Amino acid sequence: MKPLSKNAPILMFSTEYPPQIWGGLGTHAAQLTQELSAAETHGMLVTLPAPSHEPEYEKQHSFTIYRPQLQNEEYDNSYEWMVNINLTWIKAIQSLQPSFCLVHAHDWLTAGAAIYAKRMYRIPLIATIHSLETGRKKVLKTPAEKMIHEMEKKLIKEADELIVCSNFMREEILFEEADSKKISVIHNGAVPFQKNSLGNPFISPYIFSMGRFVPEKGFEDLITAFSKIKSEHPALKLIIAGEGPGKEKYEKLAESLEVHQDVIFPGFIKGDELNRYIQYxxxxxxxxxxEPFGLAALEFMAAGKPIVVSDAGGLPEMIVHNESGMIYKSSRIDDLKRSIQELLNHPEKAAVLGMKALNESKKYSWSSAANKTINLYKKSLQHM
Known part of the structure; x- marks a missing residue:
């Protein structure tokens, strides 16, 4: 594939980039830029400063990672936090000498700076919509939630091209009056699973899950279902990796259900340690x-694990029930319980589903996602 011009790099904004990763967005940004670099696409990714004191500018292959220092780190809610970040980024790019051929925004958090850059450089704006506030919160109650929703709608309207990671998300943004002609569905990729030699972290068998500790991830349902499974599998443990505001609530729930000694929260883990937990x-x-897409589910599939997922969002687009995994009705705790028990009680079936999940995961690659993204870049530049 012919690369974009080196003399006109792309400008990308993302609040997450290694080592600052809180969820799927950070993994997406890291993998996408790596594959764009492999395709000789040059660009600058503007992101947050890192607590481990990475340099303000860092070269990652053909991308420059720019981490301007925040002007003000005090805020009362996520909307104020976003405004502060975008003002910092706007000031930062005003001092940049090179021109850019297009700007690529990742979610509402980057909308202000991305829209400014579009107008400042008179270039196309591509926006990847990873999720929506109406999906995360269902009902918008606070002024901040309503302002976030308005910013999402503004980004959807201002973007020249829109990228979503699933057909589910395509329908979600169509409901927000997105122009169907501007929408491209580009699925996330699967990174081949790397086994390690660290050994099993637990003697007992365990269920493993991971994600941000927020209501939409449904961990309360999993803990409750686990408490109902324990009588049949007394040695079983539940491991939920991640961080977020819901941890205390989950701990109290486990204690009230008298399973707190068997529910373990190892925190945010990555790399070999994460693979170790998945592997066993x-x-x-x-x-x-x-769940707009389900990147964590795809990671489990790439490891060949027997998997149970809800029917929320994009998850059923990756998994066929009873063939490459088990799908249950979201929030139906008894359905979740039965699905997990089916795999625990029938290890031969679990192994077959795990192998089929592994084969299914091979349909998803970051190189394919990057190639489709580059084609979209070229399409938008042709319309300039």
Whole structure:
């Protein structure tokens, strides 16, 4: 594939980039820029400063990672946080000498700076919509939630091209009056699973899940279902990796259900340690109530794990029930319980589903996602 011009790099904004990763967005940004670089696409990714004191400018292959220092780190809610970040980014790009051929925004958090850059450089704006506030919160109650929703709608309207990661998200943004002609569905990719030699982290069998500790991930449902499974599998543990505001609530729930000694929260883990937890899990589970794509589910599939997922969002687009995994009705705790028990009680079936999940995961690659993204870049530049 012919690369974009080196003399006209792309400008990308993302609030997450290694080592600052809180969820799927950070993994997406890292993998996409790596594959864009492999395709000789040059660009600058503007992101947050890192606590580990990475340099302000860092070269990652053909991308420059720019981490301007925040002007003000005090805020009362996520909307104020976003405004502060975008003002910082706008000031930062005003001092940049090179021109850019297009700007690529990742979610509402980057909308202000991206729209400014579009007008400042008079270039096309591509926006990847990873999720929506109406999906995360269902009902918008606070002024901040309503302002976030308005910013999402503004980004959808201003973008010349829109990228979503699933057909589910395509329908979501169509409901927000997105122009169907501007929407491209580009699925996330699967990174080949790397086994390690660290050994099983637990003697007992365990269910493994991971994600941000927020209501839409459905971990309360998983803990409750686990408490109902324990009588049949007394040695079983539940491991939920991640961080977020819901941790205390989950701990209290586990204690009230008298399973707190068997529910373990190892925190945010990555790399070899994460692969170790995935590798030895008896069952993997994604109990989401809202899931635009399900990158964590794809990671489990790439490891060949028997997996139980809800029917929320984009998850059923990756998995065929009873063939490459088990799908249950979101928020139906008894359905979740039965699905997990089916795999625990029938290890031969679990192994077959795990192998089929592995084969299915091979349909998703970051190189394919990057190639489709480059084609979209070229399409938008042709219309200039």
């Amino acid at each position: 899990a008896a069952v993997a589970c994604i109990p989401s109530r809202y």
